[in-house]
Amino acid sequence: MQIYLPIAEMSVPAESLAILGVAVGFLSGVFGVGGGFLATPFLLFMGIPPAIAVGTQANQLIATSVTGVLGHMRRGNVDMHIGSMMLIGGMVGSVIGIFLFQLLEHFGHIDLFISVSYVLLLGSIGVMMLIESVAAFLNRAKVTEDVQSLAMKPFFRDLPYKTRFIKSRLYISALMPIGVGLLGGLMISVLGIGGGFIMVPAMIYILGMPSLLVPGTSLFQIVFISAFSCILHAVANGTVDIILALVMTAGGVVGAQVGVRAARRIKGAPARIALALIIIGVCFRMMGQLFLQPSDVFTLDVMS
């Protein structure tokens, strides 16, 4: 069954969209990831223009993060203070991201930029995750290193606007969470991913937050930044397709239900190995697009 997307002004198979939604929902159910890293590339592979894929994904992210953050809030695992600092950075990052996106699109390099960023991000994270999870699977012993966070290192320790974040028990410059948030805002508005992969380690190793508070706080700021980014995409580019978002959300709800049930069986290292392989798979697919000779070296963009 074909479905006509009113904003993208194109007809796409509804089944593929729903299946993609289910797959993304399943991943978020099992692993608690946003799934943007899977959704955005596959929308692109389906021939949906990058601007529509990213704009709509910003909208999609709101829904998945709200579901997640509500759970964390009920358990009290959200540091709103540090979250709102990240939020400020994220808003700035989104605005920069939207301009960057328009600039890249104008010069015809947006596909390249998205592909390269995905290959770098997914490749490095997939490989690290695979090594870590395989090691954990073989040793069955968790190696925890007590590393000093970047915020405690000399240069960063001396940054101005030192603030006490009571809940996280941190006394660091407010510029640190703002900077991390900025990175998140850029990822949402340019790549259409919430960037939990990046944000979670960044909040642990750069800010030094207690890992219990990290997922909830990350989701907390993603809700607001993706909402902000979604409105920016709608106003600046007119590229948020609610029909596309609806079909994917519907699939996502089903997928998440199955995923949550499956999560009781798949756990720990094997689950992380599977996720790492999926990430590496998407990375390879993107690499193929970058490095293999395209069937046609010419492409056509409608400018106006």
Added chain:
Amino acid sequence: MRWVVFLLVLLVIAAPARARDLQLELSDDRVDITTGFNGTKVVLFGTANVPDADLVIVLKGPERTMAVREKGRVLGMWMNRETVEFRRVPSYYDFATTLSESALARNPEFLADNKIGVDYLDFYPEDDSEEPETLSRFRDALIRSMQEKGFYLIKAHNLRFIDENLFKANFDLPPGVPTGIYQVEAMLVKDKEVLAKETKTLQVGQVGFNARVYLFAANHSFFYGVFAVVMALVSGWSAFTFLRRD
């Protein structure tokens, strides 16, 4: 249903037709794109009252500015190297004719004069300081790409007369058809001379729910954005409330 329309069209054009050499009528002057839209057919009828004259009917979509980009290898990666922008490119182009393929091939001047066929479309580059070879390479790529999408014809359709004077033509619009005002132009041709010309317009656009979404997004983009956010918040909240994992 088609035949009812057909008969109606006949009635409309048959009565006062005698006086004019060429008459043209669309079975429907708009193409409605709904949620389930998967391409459609545009049907048109007409009468031609000149014996032994040939007929050419062109269907042309709204004009756009298009950028053709050529990829090249940089550090092993394929990226866009060169871009040529063309103005006034028809977003759709197709024609049907009673002329045979060989007759068309024999008369390039006639085709050029009347801008018939993809080789004679009069779109032009934004920047005319480009090398002629580069331009023709990009122009060919544009046409090829539009043909692959099904927006430009590969070969002219055969036009058939139902009886002596009455003709009928079909054009296929693919699922991703560009929206806007289309021009249908019929030409009556004899000895490379255009005897008569008739044009009609065809509106291709979204209707119903789709049109409302499109217009809302276009005219009130901020509120559309807010609406999209609220929709996502509600679906996220309900997923949490009704599908709780514990």
